[in-house]
Amino acid sequence: MNSFKVHPPNLSRRLYLSALGVLGLSSSLTPLSALGTKPEAMEAIAKIVGSNTLKDGRVKLVIPPLVESGNLVVLKVAIQSPMTNVDYVKAIHIISEANPSPNIFTAYFTPHSGRAELTTRVRLADSQRVWAIAQMSDGSYWQDYADTLVTLSACTEMI
Amino acid sequence: MSKTSRTGIIAPANAKKDSIIEIRAIAQHDMETGFRYTEDGKRIPRDIIRLFTCRYNNEEVFRADFYSGIGANPLVIFNTIAITSGTIECRWTGDNGYEAVNQVNITVS
Numbered sequence: 723m724n725s726f727k728v729h730p731p732n733l734s735r736r737l738y739l740s741a742l743g744v745l746g747l748s749s750s751l752t753p754l755s756a757l758g759t760k761p762e763a764m765e766a767i768a769k770i771v772g773s774n775t776l777k778d779g780r781v782k783l784v785i786p787p788l789v790e791s792g793n794l795v796v797l798k799v800a801i802q803s804p805m806t807n808v809d810y811v812k813a814i815h816i817i818s819e820a821n822p823s824p825n826i827f828t829a830y831f832t833p834h835s836g837r838a839e840l841t842t843r844v845r846l847a848d849s850q851r852v853w854a855i856a857q858m859s860d861g862s863y864w865q866d867y868a869d870t871l872v873t874l875s876a877c878t879e880m881i
Numbered sequence: 882m883s884k885t886s887r888t889g890i891i892a893p894a895n896a897k898k899d900s901i902i903e904i905r906a907i908a909q910h911d912m913e914t915g916f917r918y919t920e921d922g923k924r925i926p927r928d929i930i931r932l933f934t935c936r937y938n939n940e941e942v943f944r945a946d947f948y949s950g951i952g953a954n955p956l957v958i959f960n961t962i963a964i965t966s967g968t969i970e971c972r973w974t975g976d977n978g979y980e981a982v983n984q985v986n987i988t989v990s
Contacts, residue, residue: 794952818950822916832960834942836901841958845950847916872985 820850896963930975
């Protein structure tokens, strides 16, 4: 009789655990929704680059690999360039893969910049990859990316 | 955005000719993304700073286009070469007629 009394709680516990299992599955599926905006990011990059080829290197994008809140993330970008009148960095485009809008910012340098470096603070809606596309004065394009894990997202929260 | 928003720039007051100086500019601004909703489901309209320009003796040395991915109270740190003594002017322009200008003087020796 006693064991009979114990059974129902055991059953609900099993149900609870299986429910957790389902939750676990669904949470592992969330990166798929992040992939949903990826074509948008690729589109934004294609729009910048046009028919030119995009090469790896010369650009260094730094964002923390793990951030607690996506509301203010320090982003630093530096581009290798002599920054002379004939060879300098024209622009740097920062593109997000998982934000509601892919463009984060575009900065334009001049030979008077001295160093093509910039530090600012950005919003990240989700764990994602962020791209930096540099446009040089000679018409070449260079890229770099950085991955980050965001534990609390920005942009879409309720107030 | 309230009209009492504050902005500021930090740049060295003195610099050696042809040296690279660092300029820090910050603005007090909510940078409302336009992707947020109130509790009753109403979309909050976008209100951001869209353009930042820095002019050194009236010549543009740095410019940036901002989108909603820039965090609240935007901060930009960038470099320029100290050429001659004069003024460094930073201008922020944004939605709803937002405009703010800051100036600092620099002595180049």
